[in-house]
Amino acid sequence: MDHQHIITIEPGKRSGKPCIRGMRITVYDILEYLAGGMTEAEILEDFSELTLEDIKACLAFAADREKKLFVVSL
Numbered sequence: 001m002d003h004q005h006i007i008t009i010e011p012g013k014r015s016g017k018p019c020i021r022g023m024r025i026t027v028y029d030i031l032e033y034l035a036g037g038m039t040e041a042e043i044l045e046d047f048s049e050l051t052l053e054d055i056k057a058c059l060a061f062a063a064d065r066e067k068k069l070f071v072v073s074l
Helices: 027-035 040-046 052-073
Strands: none
Touching (some): 040 052
C-alpha cells in the first residue's frame, strides 16, 4: 500500500510526528490502539473522520519504517 498520500509529517504539528492526512491523530496513536486490543471497527467507531485505508496506511508506514531500520543496521 502506498501510504505517502495519507501519512503526513509537519514540523509544527504533534512535534513532527507522522499523522494521518494532516489531522492530529498520529500513526503511533493508531498502533497503540491496535496493540491494546482495539479492533479496526472500534477505532473507526471512535474516530469517525478515519477510514479503513487510514488504518492500513499506518500499518504500512510502520512496516516500511521497520524495514528501513533493518537495512540500516546491516
